[in-house]
Amino acid sequence: MMTSTVRSNSGQYVGSEACADCHESEYENYKKFSKKAKSGHSVKVMANDLTKAELEECFVCHATGFGKPGGFVSFEATPELADAGCEVCHGPGYDHVESGGDSELIQGKLQVSDCEHCHNPDRVAAFDFKPLLYGGAH
Ligand code: HEC
Ligand code: HEC
Numbered sequence: 001m002m003t004s005t006v007r008s009n010s011g012q013y014v015g016s017e018a019c020a021d022c023h024e025s026e027y028e029n030y031k032k033f034s035k036k037a038k039s040g041h042s043v044k045v046m047a048n049d050l051t052k053a054e055l056e057e058c059f060v061c062h063a064t065g066f067g068k069p070g071g072f073v074s075f076e077a078t079p080e081l082a083d084a085g086c087e088v089c090h091g092p093g094y095d096h097v098e099s100g101g102d103s104e105l106i107q108g109k110l111q112v113s114d115c116e117h118c119h120n121p122d123r124v125a126a127f128d129f130k131p132l133l134y135g136g137a138h
């Protein structure tokens, strides 16, 4: 993530499914209630009308870790990262998962600034939308 609170971490993404076994309620709530859980689909349905460059712009916000090492590449290559998943807020989760849940290896505390690179002022104005820290998650 863009903030400084992620500790030394390989920065690899794993996708939200990998969190489900240990964080069942967060995962269920996210899948049921968060629009992020369908954000890849929002882009996919419009993909035929978009250039490659336009599509790549969408992926920055609508997918997980696009343009970053170990992040989303394409719907075919990395379907597990096609939505804006847990890791867009909590940061890359590979090391946390591999360690069996070391809380030093995941971003637990969040601030509104963690939301603003996707919920940016233009986008917020366009949708008349103000993100709340506890909105859009679980
Ligand atoms: C990587 C980009 C990204 C980040 C970071 C991000 N969001 Fe979102 N968020 C989205 C996208 C994309 C949607 C819309 C998904 C769709 O409808 O296709 C969304 C939707 C939402 C919604 C709409 C309501 C709902 O039920 O989902 C809320 C509220 C929200 N986000 C809050 C937040 C908050 C709070 C943060 C920070 C803690 C945050 N978001 C961080 C991309 C992001
Ligand atoms: C800067 C981040 C950002 C970029 C870039 C972006 N989006 Fe979004 N998009 C969002 C957010 C945030 C929302 C949710 C707004 C809300 O719920 O008020 C959203 C909502 C949507 C929705 C509405 C979904 C719904 O539930 O109604 C669609 C469709 C969509 N985006 C498609 C796209 C496409 C296609 C692109 C690329 C051309 C794109 N977006 C680029 C952040 C982004």
Ligand code: HEC
Pocket: 016, 019, 020, 023, 026, 027, 028, 030, 031, 036, 084, 085, 086, 087, 088, 089, 090, 108, 109, 110, 133, 134, 135, 136, 137, 138
């Ligand atoms: C839109 C951003 C966002 C997304 C997406 C998100 N979370 Fe969170 N998560 C938060 C916020 C905000 C907190 C509360 C942090 C705090 O207390 O400061 C939190 C807290 C947590 C906690 C700590 C315990 C708790 O519930 O307070 C866990 C575990 C967690 N999230 C797991 C997940 C998992 C698993 C997913 C995906 C299925 C996920 N999160 C997706 C924002 C998000």
Ligand code: HEC
Pocket: 014, 015, 016, 018, 019, 020, 021, 022, 023, 086, 087, 090, 092, 093, 094, 096, 097, 100, 101, 102, 103, 104, 106, 107, 108, 109
């Ligand atoms: C093998 C089990 C396991 C998996 C898989 C797992 N976690 Fe965790 N997670 C834990 C445990 C255990 C804790 C520590 C709980 C505690 O200290 O109360 C934790 C804590 C957290 C916290 C809170 C950190 C803090 O600072 O308090 C967040 C956020 C979180 N996990 C998110 C995720 C996300 C996102 C994923 C998927 C990428 C994930 N977890 C996958 C076991 C797991």
